[in-house]
Amino acid sequence: MWNIFDGLSVPGLAIGDGMITMPLWAMAALLAILVLFVVMTFVRGGLIGLTVLITLIALAVGTNWVLTELQRMQGRQALEARLEELRNYALAPGSPLSCLDGNANDAIEAGCEQVLFSRPENVAAATAYAASRLSLLSDGLKFAARQDPDFEPRLDQLRSSLERDRFGIASHVLTANNGCSADQCDRLTLLRDPTRMRNNMRDNAFGSLLARHALAWVAPAQNAATVAAPSGMSGMADAPAAGEAALTTQAAATEPPQAEPAPMPQRRPPRRANVRPRPPAQPGPVALNPARP
Numbered sequence: 001m002w003n004i005f006d007g008l009s010v011p012g013l014a015i016g017d018g019m020i021t022m023p024l025w026a027m028a029a030l031l032a033i034l035v036l037f038v039v040m041t042f043v044r045g046g047l048i049g050l051t052v053l054i055t056l057i058a059l060a061v062g063t064n065w066v067l068t069e070l071q072r073m074q075g076r077q078a079l080e081a082r083l084e085e086l087r088n089y090a091l092a093p094g095s096p097l098s099c100l101d102g103n104a105n106d107a108i109e110a111g112c113e114q115v116l117f118s119r120p121e122n123v124a125a126a127t128a129y130a131a132s133r134l135s136l137l138s139d140g141l142k143f144a145a146r147q148d149p150d151f152e153p154r155l156d157q158l159r160s161s162l163e164r165d166r167f168g169i170a171s172h173v174l175t176a177n178n179g180c181s182a183d184q185c186d187r188l189t190l191l192r193d194p195t196r197m198r199n200n201m202r203d204n205a206f207g208s209l210l211a212r213h214a215l216a217w218v219a220p221a222q223n224a225a226t227v228a229a230p231s232g233m234s235g236m237a238d239a240p241a242a243g244e245a246a247l248t249t250q251a252a253a254t255e256p257p258q259a260e261p262a263p264m265p266q267r268r269p270p271r272r273a274n275v276r277p278r279p280p281a282q283p284g285p286v287a288l289n290p291a292r293p
Contacts, residue, residue, distance in 0.1 A: 034057075037053075068147075071147070072147045072148050075143050075147060075148070076143070076148055076151055079136070079139065079140050079143060079151065079154075080154075082136050082139075083136065083154070083158070086129070086132060086133060086136065089129070090129065095125075096112070096115045096116050096122050096125070096126070097125060097126060097129050099112030099115065099116060099166070100112075100126065100129065100130070100161065100166055100167075100169070101157075101161050109166065112166075112167075113167060113209065116167065117167075117209055117210065117212075117213035118213070118216075119217070120214075120217060123210065126167075126169050127169060127172065127173060130162075130169045130170045130172075130173045131173045131177065133158060133161075133162060133170070134162065134170060134173060134174070134187070134190075136158065137155060137158055137159055137162060137190050138187070138190055140152075140154070140155045140158075141155065141190060159190070159191060159192065162190075162191065162197075163191050163192065163193050163194065163196065163197065164196060165196050165197045165200050167205065167206060167209055168200035168201075168203075168204075168205030168206035168207075168209070169206055170197060171197045171198075171200040171201045171205070171206065172200075172206035172207070174187055174188075174197070174201070175201055180201065181201060182198045182199075182201040182202040185198075185201075
């Protein structure tokens, strides 16, 4: 917020984070100029001019101190928030990242290795977690050196856990992201004792663990694709025809008998009405002499 000197470069001066660091000779020259200015002001303006000058200097110094203190408090709060966020992320329910903090015996460390490398998602989370911790340690030490030396003890636990470099995850991050090697790595100056991290880089500890556990990631898929036959049906693989016949016979024996259908009643032919035959019509008498009109 108060980084008004960002991007400004002055020979002999170190400008960064809103603070100016100058060599001793430059500070002595500046102090001599200030004393000369005070003497000239006193000679020309008397006591009133000197009082005004001292007041202005006091205001400038006080304003600079207030701004510097505000910046220091904001920087410390931001770093504290990052520390708390990483701690909560590691201690979240079901998170395997808590294995990377603190001391552990051989049994616990073996269990942590099994959990961390059981799935590729866990390995990716552990790698990102180690990268965030290294970045936080770098920013915290830089802040402590420039603005707040009392903040450095707050980083002791973080730095100690990184120095242990359990499973070689932190050394892998430095190798992959910063191009470090066991013989040359500027980032190792963040640690008090980088011996174990150098050994992990040299032995590729993380790569060895990853290669060993990655074989188990594809095993469940292969087991699911392979269907094993039950032991009681092994003979059916050799003689499928006999097995099918046995299954058919067994199904026929266990199937309940079906009831025969009841005979359908026969339909009687429809009864015809008793129709009496009509006698043939008798012809009437034929007139021999038909009447003429």
